[in-house]
Amino acid sequence: MMEDMRETAPAMMQGMMAKDPDVAFVCGMIAHHTAAITKTVEAVRQVWPKCFPLAAHFGVLEFDGRHNPTF
Template sequence: MKKLTTLAISTVAAAASFAVLPASASAQSTMAYPEKCKSQGMDMSKMDMSSAGMPMGEMTDYQKASMEGMKDMHMNMMQGMMKKDADLSFVCGMIAHHMGAISMSEVELKYGDNDEAKQMAQKVIEAQKKEIEEMSKWVDKEAK
């Protein structure tokens, strides 16, 4: 019974923490990709980050939200990976990757039905946000 009560409280807390977010909120809007990770002169607007050949009209709302998050993640990842410094490139790429994990988790919290999956998504969000903060501090300190 105690385990069920804990599960119920955790589920309500997870849902409540996202109830205040607008429908289109994502990791990209709640956590900013560090400026020092962006590559100068790289025009990301010309990148084709389409829906992997699947017509958007045939996608569910869940799939559309997932694709939008992946598009944002890949654009930032490519920006970071273009850095000439291997360490900076790695950390910037990981920040983008973690932001993508948060975005995927937010989509799960919004559209998912399984309480266990939603709990996993909430854990991912909490862990990845902490790591992004640590990595962003490193970027601010180390990037020239």
């Protein structure tokens, strides 16, 4: 666990150097969550059968203020 923290700490600390505290928090959390997803995928790959695909789809839905979704 400490080794994992050593890997993610520099990116988290860099993100948290933003002047705006809200931006700093989000930037730090992006690095943290990216590392969590990566570690989860690595663990799943160790036990997931090779004949099954392992895929994830991430999407973002934005709104233009007029209740019209934009992709």
